[in-house]
Structures are given as C-alpha cells and as structure tokens.
Amino acid sequence: MELRVLDHPLVTHKLTLLRDKKTDSPTFRHLVEELVTLLSYEATREVRVTPVDVETPVAKTRGLELSNPKPLVVPILRAGLGMLEGMMRMMPTAEVGFVGMVRNEETFEPMTYAERLPQDLSARQCYVLDPMLATGGSLGGCVEFLVNRGADHITCICILAAPEGIENFRKLVEHLEVPCTLVIAGVDEKLNEHGYIVPGLGDAGDRLYGLAD
Template identity: 75%
Template sequence: MEVRVVQHPLVDHKLTLLRNKLTPQPVFRQLVDELVTLLAYEATFGVRVTEVTIDTPVSRTLGTRLADPAPLVVPILRAGLGMLDGMLRLVPTAEVGFLGMIRDEETLEPMTYAERLPQDLSGRQCYVLDPMLATGGSLGGAVQFLVDRGADDITCVCLLAAPEGIERLQNLLADLKVPCRLVVSAVDEQLNEQGYIVPGLGDAGDRLYGLAQ
C-alpha cells in the first residue's frame, strides 16, 4: 500500500486549526471541507480518464474527461460524511455510496451494519473517506468489503493517521490483489491507551456533529 502524506502550507495551516480544541464546531466543519478538497486533488492524481475531441471557439482539439464508469466515493458513517462535500467539490460527477462499519465486541473484528452500494463494483475506482486512521480496523474492513464487491482500485483519504493504524492496514491488505493507496495530511506520533491519535484532533465525529443526547 502506497502512503502519500500531502505536504503543502495550506494543508498544514488548516490542520493546525483543526487540532486546536478551541476551534468552534461550525469552523471545524468548514475546515474539514476545505482540507478534504486539498487532499482530493492529490488523491485523484491517478483517476482514470479518456481522450475526447471537442470544438473550441477557434478549432478542434483533443481533451480529457473522466472515464466510465464514474469514480465511486464512499464515506464511512458517520464522520466520513463530513468529508463528502469537499471531495465532491473536486469530482462532482462521481457517484456516492455509503458504508457503516462497527467493531464486533465479541470477535473484535470490523463488521458492516449499513451499506448503500452497487452489488457489482467491477472496474470501479473507489475513494474511501474516513477522517481518522487510528487502529485501522474499520478502514481495513471497508476496503475488504469493496474488494469483495469487485472494486479494482481503492484510495483511502484520511485527515490523520497513526503509525499503528497504517501498519495494521498494510497487514490487512497485504494479500489483496488490488492497488490501494492512503492519502493523509499528516502521520502522527502514536495511539494512546484509549485508542486516540496523539496529538490528533480528538474525536472527529463528535467535533463535526456533536454528541447525540
């Protein structure tokens, strides 16, 4: 699995504001949206395209358009929803599927509790959105789910990743015969005892949407 850390002053600036615990919720949402658009530019570097002939006001020329089938964007519920608009801003013709992952408390393995995806993903490039790659279980389970449906190229877009999560994801994907890459704005130091990324930015879902009472 290729790991790509996006290095850009605007990425660093927005990530710093996201980390700040004093950043209010509406600003946090806006920053996530803006940061994902920057990450999406890097994540879609290998998006499939095809040549097309067009007429400009001056002459006929060859151009490029996104190939069929359209890319599929898959946010992992619930926090991944906060990344969706930022991704679609750059790729508005992409299709969207949804995937809910949860850990089985008995087996400790990731399991799917909700999905809205095509049954056959053959020939599809998929972009999985999940703010935090912490332990790697949910993201690894999501990638495996998409591969089982036939996806043949997968890019995971995360705001932050922990080294432990990257290692586990690489181990989970080692036997898959599908190209997979990870695009992040930073790889942090470690996970703490509670499974939070350090220094991280806290619980992304709670900071995006608050706690349901």
C-alpha cells in the same frame, strides 16, 4: 500499499486549526471540506480518463473526461460524511455509496451496520473517506468489503493517521491483490490506551456533528 503524506503549508495550516479544541463545529466542518479538497487533488492523480474531442470558440482540440464506469466515493459513516463535500467539489460527476462501520471500544474491531453500494463494483475505482486512521480496522474492513464486490482500484483519504494504524492497515490490505493508495494530511505520534490518535484532534464525528445522545 502506497502511502502519500501531503507536505504543503496550506494543509498544515488547516490541520493546525482543526486540532485546536476551541474550533467550533461549524468552523471545523468548513475546514474539513477545504482540507479534503486539497487532499483529493493528490488522491485523484490516477483517476481513469478517456480522450475526447472538444470544440473551443477558436478551434477543435483534444481533451480528457472521466471514464465510465464513474468513480465511486465511499464515506465511512458517520464521520466520513464530513469529508464528502470537499471530495465532490473536485469530482462532482462521481457516484456516491455509503458504508456504516463502528468500532467495538473493547476489542477495537470494526463492525458493519449499514451499506448502500452497487452489488457489482467490477472495474470501479473507489475513493474511501475516513477522517481518522487510528487502529486501521474500520478502513481495512471497508476496503476488503469493496474488493469483494469487485472494485479493482482503491484510494483512501484520511486527515490523520497513527503509525500503528498505517501498519495494521497495510497488513489488512496486502493480501487483496488490488492497488491501494493511502493519502493523508499528517502522521501523528501514537495511539493512546483508548485507541485514540495522539496528539490528534479528538473524535472527528463529535467535532463535526456534536455528541450523540
């Protein structure tokens, strides 16, 4: 697994605003979109492309276009949905699938409750969106799920991660024998006893969409 932590003042600025408990949900959603657009620039560095001829108003030249099959963007429900717009802004021709995973708050183990993906992901590059890499279980489970469908290149984009989550995620994906890259805006201090990232930014899903009934 390759780890990339973005070191850029705009990334840190937006992350600081996201951490502030006074930031309301509409502003939080907008900041997440902006931050993910910055993260996706780095995350798509290895996106597969094909040479193509193009004619400008002046002359013919050679360029690049996304290869087929198109990349697949996979937000992990529900918080990952808040990252989708920022990613699609950079790569609007990509396809989108969904995986619903929830963490058991006693065991911290992930459980899959929904998925909407092609049955065959052979030769597909996948970009997984999950704001918080806490224990690493949900993200690792999603990556394994995609690899079992045939995906051969995975890039995961997270806003924040805990050191414990990064290490656990590394262990979960190292046996898959598929290139896996983790792109994040920041690594925080630790997990607390409830499995939340410290200092973190709270529950990303609740801050994006409000508390569930």
